[in-house]
Amino acid sequence: MTSMQTMDLPLRKVGSGKVREIFEIDDSSLLFVATDRISAYDVVMDELIPDKGRVLTGMTEHWLALASDIPNHLISMSLADLPSAVQDYAEELAGRFMIVKRLNMLPVEFVVRGYLVGSGWAEYKRNGTIAGMPLPEGLREADKLPEPLFTPATKATTGHDENISEATAGEILGEKRMATARDYSFQLYKMAAEYAEQRGIILADTKFEFGVDADGETVVLADEVLTPDSSRFWPADEWKPGSNPPSFDKQFLRDWLSGLDWNKEPPPPTLPQDVIDGTRRRYIEAYEAITGKFFDTYMQERRS
Numbered sequence: 001m002t003s004m005q006t007m008d009l010p011l012r013k014v015g016s017g018k019v020r021e022i023f024e025i026d027d028s029s030l031l032f033v034a035t036d037r038i039s040a041y042d043v044v045m046d047e048l049i050p051d052k053g054r055v056l057t058g059m060t061e062h063w064l065a066l067a068s069d070i071p072n073h074l075i076s077m078s079l080a081d082l083p084s085a086v087q088d089y090a091e092e093l094a095g096r097f098m099i100v101k102r103l104n105m106l107p108v109e110f111v112v113r114g115y116l117v118g119s120g121w122a123e124y125k126r127n128g129t130i131a132g133m134p135l136p137e138g139l140r141e142a143d144k145l146p147e148p149l150f151t152p153a154t155k156a157t158t159g160h161d162e163n164i165s166e167a168t169a170g171e172i173l174g175e176k177r178m179a180t181a182r183d184y185s186f187q188l189y190k191m192a193a194e195y196a197e198q199r200g201i202i203l204a205d206t207k208f209e210f211g212v213d214a215d216g217e218t219v220v221l222a223d224e225v226l227t228p229d230s231s232r233f234w235p236a237d238e239w240k241p242g243s244n245p246p247s248f249d250k251q252f253l254r255d256w257l258s259g260l261d262w263n264k265e266p267p268p269p270t271l272p273q274d275v276i277d278g279t280r281r282r283y284i285e286a287y288e289a290i291t292g293k294f295f296d297t298y299m300q301e302r303r304s
């Protein structure tokens with residue numbers, strides 16, 4: 001089976017997000033599984049994009065290896081380390097699971113923006129600011145910012161994120177934790193943006209999540225890292241300030257959805273096979289363009 005809508009395993013499920021299913025291994029570790037679910041406008045589609053969860057997991061692995069000086073939650077991706085209770089599911093888990101450190105997640109999303117788009121552009125148009133910080137006048141949509149900006153957000157209960165100021169993030173988390181995670185976020189963004197640029201790809205913005213270890217002190221990078229679901233990647237040759245460039249992967253689905261008379265509330269429309277296939281192809285292209293590695297090679301490694 002290469003796709004899964006919900007995933008049940010003979011382990012206690014401790015979380016289920018829009019894309020991931022999280023199971024308990026023991027007090028200190030979790031089985032973190034990326035399904036092939038896809039969401040757009042915060043609505044999860046009924047159909048799956050085969051291998052999408054593997055693409056996201058493989059990209060995260062790629063970036064964690066490049067940022068090995070930042071503490072992260074990855075313990076193992078090898079089949080041999082799966083708990084014996086789930087060894088029968090090794091084939092479908094291969095490439096889409098990580099055994100991770102169980103963390104207390106910080107309730108703030110660490111967003112870094114290098115370009116003016118999305119909710120950042122919306123705020124700038126309204127107030128001339130981003131996350132409350134004033135910006136030069138006359139910037140256009142998708143313009144490159146003078147320098148990358150940290151624009152934290154909280155997960156609002158409505159499902160849509162709410163932008164907050166750095167000062168508010170410091171009040172929520174404590175100044176020291178906030179500053180550590182913010183500095184890691186800048187470091188990751190700058191590293192990844194430079195790396196992507198050499199491959200003809202712009203990293204417009206991205207979101208990180210951090211947790212703290214059982215000691216309550218160590219700030220640890222968690223969740224997915226620099227994937228098409230947590231980031232905007234643009235082909236550099238299609239970037240033109242003044243309009244929102246097509247992003248690599250989900251844009252194809254969003255474009256198709258925006259041509260429909262759909263109010264962006266559940267239930268979602270039924271995705272035709274060519275939209276599923278086209279979306280899958282773009283996720284795999286994004287993996288290969290960014291990592292410089294064939295997706296098949298990734299899967300051979302993960303199955304061995």
Ligand SMILES: Nc1ncnc2c1ncn2[C@@H]1O[C@H](COP(=O)(O)OP(=O)(O)OP(=O)(O)O)[C@@H](O)[C@H]1O
Nearest residue numbers: 016017018019020073100101102103105209222223
């Ligand atoms: N090491 C970790 N320990 C505990 N929780 C983690 C860890 N890494 C990530 N998480 C959490 O696991 C979940 C990942 O699931 P997923 O990406 O599907 O969620 P989401 O749709 O983005 O958000 P939500 O959880 O609000 O539905 C997130 O809630 C994330 O905060």
Ligand SMILES: [Mg+2]
Nearest residue numbers: 017019223224
């Ligand atoms: Mg998530």
